Amino acid sequence: MTAARQTLVALGRAAALAGLALLGQVAGLLMLAAVLLTFLVGAVFVFPSAVRLTRVVTRLQRGLAARWSGVSIDEPYLPAPPPPVPQADGWYRDGRTLYKKPTIPAFNKRWNWMTKDPATWRDFAFVMGDVWMGGLLVAAPLLVTAYGIVLLAGGDPTGVLWILPAVSTAYWYAPWAVRAHGTIAAALLGPTEKARLARQVSHLDAVRTEVVDSQAAELRRIERDLHDGAQARLVAIGMTIGAAEQLLESDPKAARALLGKASEASATALQEIRRLVRGIHPPVLAERGLGDAVRALALDSPLRVHVTVDLPERASAPLESAAYFAVSELLANAARHGDATEAWVDVSAQGPALRVTVTDDGRGGADPERGTGLHGIERRLGAFDGVLAVNSPVGGPTTAVIELPRAFRVRSAPVSAWRYFGRICWALWPIALFPQGLVAMGFKLAGTPVKSWFLGLHVAEPFQWPVIVGMIALGGGLLAVALTTTVRSREAEGGGCG
């Protein structure tokens, strides 16, 4: 029943894909007409619409490939151009021409964006060819059946010869064809390696700009704090001590008061520097690493914070710092906005990645889009390709997960002699257990004269049973050894790579 249903579902999908391929063909022909009109006649205004139509079809194809064929295809298009910005005098500049209205510059930008994107032409190639490759592939059972029915209807009994194989193989063929169609689509509709790299470069470029900017802002802030705080206080202290020096002889009492003031001012200066240092690189982090620094944070938090740390080694200092400030911000958020009383922080290594989970029992509703704090964390983590995922339903609880890839070195587990032995066992156990053991036993019990390549049947009569039973035992033993070595090396990997 389910098999029939699966087949019917696959056939339905095949029919839909074939229909979409036909639709794509229409879009492709329209685009061909648009291209001809554009480049031969100069009717450039039809081009963007045709491209947009094609993209609708290919977007649908990508969606179906992901849902039905299990092939996820990323959109390969270049990012759309920003709308034109007027100059100070209200005119729009495009190359060496000025325009009063933004329509033409915007069109030019769009035009360049579409024609220079190789994805546009790959899309075009796909919609033109899909019917003839993927479309025919998926529709084959339906077409063959339809042809058979036409023959039957025409009174030709050979129609059955068409229908029968098509129907009987549909169970295997239809799902395979749907998957194959997805793979074909991925080849043309996915981003090329070049486009992927270009995208990555532009992403890294944006991240670098942000990092450099925020670093510069941070340095400016530190400079200002030192300038207005500690530095100014040191000047005051110097002046006070100078004044006290002059009064030492004439008015020792006043001099003593001044010295007291100087000592107070130096204490305040120290306090300011201490606060500044905490903001730059917390001393506990430098002294003890991320685990204890998070514990220190937990102690300073008004919440009851439970901390679990499981790290194999210290990550690099900038990475630790990013993770620390993220946890600090998240705990502060929980205490400030979330009305939480309790929080759980888990710091652990997931292979080479560092993962920190912060959960609180507050009332939730945190939104990275709105909170500047969360956005700041994301930016800080972004420099390390790190990500922040926040799950905060209204009513709580809030769970934030930070993941920083490549925080730890992965020591590849050495392939020991045991593991090779385990692999050999995996390869050999079925041969011993099945043909040489159980199958040979079946032949022996049935008393057939066939000996094939079964060792147990070739040896002299009295040894036949012992050899067969021995083979079964050997197969079982090899399987057991293979299983134990695999389990053991898995455990070793689990413990060693974290």
Added chain:
Amino acid sequence: MRVVLAEDLHLLREGLVALLRAHGFDVVAAVESGPELLAALVGERPDVAVVDVRLPPTFTDEGLQAALAARRQVPGLPVLVLSQHVEQLYARELLADGSGGVGYLLKDRVFNGEQFVDAVRRVAGGGTAMDPEVIARLLASNARNEPLGRLTPREREVLELMAEGRSNAAIGQRLFLSDSAVGKHTASIFGKLGLTPSDDDNRRVLAVLAFLNSK
């Protein structure tokens, strides 16, 4: 009184030696690195040690680790730890063995020689000397602690001073209260926090710190 001193900054080390000598301490060793400190602590068995947290060779928490290691070998060895910053985490580690004779102060407290020497003497006598900033942060992180909220402002002041490690007499002097008034306040605090009162100053302080640390 015999003192071992560990501080890596030459100027500060000399200053501390001079300060301690001026107050009649006998500085038996003034060292500048973690391994030297541990050797001096175990070898000299001083009456009290004054230790900087950050020391060579690693410039991390070398001094604190050496002090903790020495206290494991010589239980109750009085240690006063100095640092540029205070952390509840470190205070906890120092207090963990519950035997007293520990101090944890910001380096700024050296400015006031009298008070600093008083703290050194207190620690040498098996008492505690916690920096007001440690106590302030302890109280801040206990802000939602229900029994603490029931204290009157005066009782809170008394609690802060008590947690720093001061005796009844010293608290009375600070707050201009009579001994009996301080006694009444402490009894009330202990009642509200649900702690068993004790006549011994040191044990009382440790009880309060344990309460604040139990978050």
